[in-house]
Amino acid sequence: MTIPSRVKLVEVGPRDGLQNEKQTVPAAVKIELVHRLQAAGLKEIEVTSFVSPKWVPQMADNAEVMAGINRQPGVRYSVLTPNLKGFEAALLSKPDEIVVFGAASEAFSQKNINCSIAESIERFAPVVAAARAAGIYVRGAMSCTVGCPYEGDVSPERVSYLAGLMKSIGVQHVGVADTIGVGTPLKVQRAVEATLKHFDINDVSGHFHDTYGMALANTLICLQMGVWQFDASVAGLGGCPYAKGATGNVATEDVVYMLHGMGIETGIDLDKLIDAGQFISDFLGRPTNARAGKALFNKRNS
Numbered sequence: 001m002t003i004p005s006r007v008k009l010v011e012v013g014p015r016d017g018l019q020n021e022k023q024t025v026p027a028a029v030k031i032e033l034v035h036r037l038q039a040a041g042l043k044e045i046e047v048t049s050f051v052s053p054k055w056v057p058q059m060a061d062n063a064e065v066m067a068g069i070n071r072q073p074g075v076r077y078s079v080l081t082p083n084l085k086g087f088e089a090a091l092l093s094k095p096d097e098i099v100v101f102g103a104a105s106e107a108f109s110q111k112n113i114n115c116s117i118a119e120s121i122e123r124f125a126p127v128v129a130a131a132r133a134a135g136i137y138v139r140g141a142m143s144c145t146v147g148c149p150y151e152g153d154v155s156p157e158r159v160s161y162l163a164g165l166m167k168s169i170g171v172q173h174v175g176v177a178d179t180i181g182v183g184t185p186l187k188v189q190r191a192v193e194a195t196l197k198h199f200d201i202n203d204v205s206g207h208f209h210d211t212y213g214m215a216l217a218n219t220l221i222c223l224q225m226g227v228w229q230f231d232a233s234v235a236g237l238g239g240c241p242y243a244k245g246a247t248g249n250v251a252t253e254d255v256v257y258m259l260h261g262m263g264i265e266t267g268i269d270l271d272k273l274i275d276a277g278q279f280i281s282d283f284l285g286r287p288t289n290a291r292a293g294k295a296l297f298n299k300r301n302s
Ligand SMILES: CC(C)(COP(=O)([O-])OP(=O)([O-])OC[C@H]1O[C@@H](n2cnc3c(N)ncnc32)[C@H](O)[C@@H]1OP(=O)([O-])[O-])[C@@H](O)C(=O)NCCC(=O)NCCSC(=O)C[C@@](C)(O)CC(=O)[O-]
Pocket: 016, 019, 049, 050, 051, 052, 053, 055, 056, 080, 082, 083, 085, 086, 087, 101, 112, 113, 114, 141, 142, 143, 144, 177, 178, 179, 180, 207, 239, 240, 241, 242
């Protein structure tokens, strides 16, 4: 398999990145972040989630954020919907895409969405059917595909099982997530191979947290397998509130730096992306987690 010449990055910073922040991030700041990300050339942005505000208070302003975005033609805006209640609320905000989110580990499914894997699929099925009937594209996020904070290692068979269930209810694309960033390249390869039993390579993406500094290595092995779609989070923000000990997602700036260095097109302006990362890091009052972002920012300002 030759390495793809072009990669699509899905920016998950406004959702995955900010959902775990303890300090309230006002809707206006989230909206400004989305505007900066789209100005940097991101064509797909995961904006927010329509989940219970008791479970994830930071996403309670979902409708306000969606309503405040000055939508750019050619940019797709996605939101997470765990159930019909969330989907019906999301529909009013006219997302281009919705994301149902399940887990390859039973314990994580219980902790994150309060139901078993089988129950989650029963809940997702009518959401997927309603979304597709409304012409909305459906992605499925598959958490804990290599490791779980509660169960430890997760086997490729569990990943294949979940991917098969997602396929059976009409999910169009799945993201192979290393929720707690414990994956190493060969483990990630096996999780992706298990997913490819059910989904075409063009319908599979990688979603890597960088807890152990493995996210770029895991991205690289996926590229070598022909995967060309990845989630990433500006400034390396992120972490799931129900995944203890996990740090942020791989930083979009670092992925872009690596891809451009390999001659792979992304359509992203790295300078503008670094500014977007600096904007949100300044708001949060801490340095960026993007290593290439930080190095290039310092170089530019020295
Ligand atoms: C799924 C539930 C709702 C089940 O939670 P539950 O408590 O079992 O739900 P319920 O149906 O029994 O309802 C309880 C209350 O929540 C309300 N409710 C019910 N649904 C909704 C909704 N959609 N929006 C707003 N409110 C809702 C419902 O109306 C009721 O309100 P009350 O009567 O108590 O006032 C809950 O567990 C939940 O919201 N979980 C979300 C957790 C979450 O967002 N986690 C982070 C996203 S996943 C992630 O980050 C991983 C990913 C995708 O990035 C990939 C990776 O790295 O692994």
